[in-house]
Amino acid sequence: MATAVYPGSFDPVTFGHLDIIRRASHSFEHIIVGVLHNSAKSPLFSVEERVKMLKEETKTLSNVDIESFSGLSVNFAREHGAAVILRGLRAITDFEYELQMAQTNRVLAYDVDTVFLTTSLEYAYLSSTTVKEVAGFGGDIDKFVPPLVAEAIHQKMQRRKGVINH
Numbered sequence: 001m002a003t004a005v006y007p008g009s010f011d012p013v014t015f016g017h018l019d020i021i022r023r024a025s026h027s028f029e030h031i032i033v034g035v036l037h038n039s040a041k042s043p044l045f046s047v048e049e050r051v052k053m054l055k056e057e058t059k060t061l062s063n064v065d066i067e068s069f070s071g072l073s074v075n076f077a078r079e080h081g082a083a084v085i086l087r088g089l090r091a092i093t094d095f096e097y098e099l100q101m102a103q104t105n106r107v108l109a110y111d112v113d114t115v116f117l118t119t120s121l122e123y124a125y126l127s128s129t130t131v132k133e134v135a136g137f138g139g140d141i142d143k144f145v146p147p148l149v150a151e152a153i154h155q156k157m158q159r160r161k162g163v164i165n166h
């Protein structure tokens with residue numbers, strides 16, 4: 001299989017995302033991770049910060065590139081000549097939304113298909129949202145994200161607290 005795009009928020013990247021990227025890098029010639037610039041959400045990290053962290057954490061995977069994008073995933077895929085959108089599936093709760101998105105994308109772009117990789121068992125529970133919640137309450141996030149990402153989350157949280165306390 002040739003090129004796949006892997007779109008998402010990645011706010012921030014977790015071991016779950018990295019596991020999907022690493023495994024998919026064995027099956028696809030080229031993976032382009034697309035960091036979504038979504039003005040409707042208020043992310044913890046800017047798109048630039050998310051791209052930088054992903055670049056750092058995937059630097060040993062030579063067929064993986066990281067880019068930001070806005071708009072539709074199918075357009076992002078087409079712009080890169082990718083026939084596949086890659087997504088990760090954790091649980092039934094992901095399935096309903098992901099199925100709906102995949103079917104919508106199929107109607108929008110018949111030439112682009114969605115391929116799912118199921119989560120590795122050890123990361124089945126893991127989401128960026130829960131990592132931020134745990135960190136917000138001072139919990140240990142070392143099992144969820146790489147050290148550089150954990151450090152970046154702690155710094156953001158500190159800065160936010162500083163802003164609130166002043």
Ligand code: ADP
Nearest residue numbers: 007008009010016017087088089119123126128
């Ligand atoms: P979204 O794109 O919905 O904002 P994310 O950026 O968090 O979600 O995730 C991007 C993709 O990675 C989605 O397909 C999501 O299901 C998948 N994913 C997130 N966490 C995990 C995990 N722990 N294991 C497998 N897949 C995951």
